[in-house]
Amino acid sequence: MVLTPARVEVLVWVLIYGGLLLVGLGLAVRRVHGPIAATLLVFGGALAAAGVVLIWVRSRMKER
Numbered sequence: 001m002v003l004t005p006a007r008v009e010v011l012v013w014v015l016i017y018g019g020l021l022l023v024g025l026g027l028a029v030r031r032v033h034g035p036i037a038a039t040l041l042v043f044g045g046a047l048a049a050a051g052v053v054l055i056w057v058r059s060r061m062k063e064r
Helices: 005-029 034-060
Strands: none
Touching: 005 034
16 A cells, blocks of 8 residues: 555554543443543543654655
8 A cells, every 4th residue: 555645644644543532431331430441541642642653654655
């Protein structure tokens, strides 16, 4: 799979919004089940951070 700038842009938004969704779910669940909430918060934060890193990667890519 070749990572074109358009594919990277789509991946950026999927990672950021997916990560924020998991963070929101983790915050909503934290009173009911702490370990699941912590897992959701960690994975969601990691996905959102990966999306931010891909924004930087996309800014360094050459246009075809």
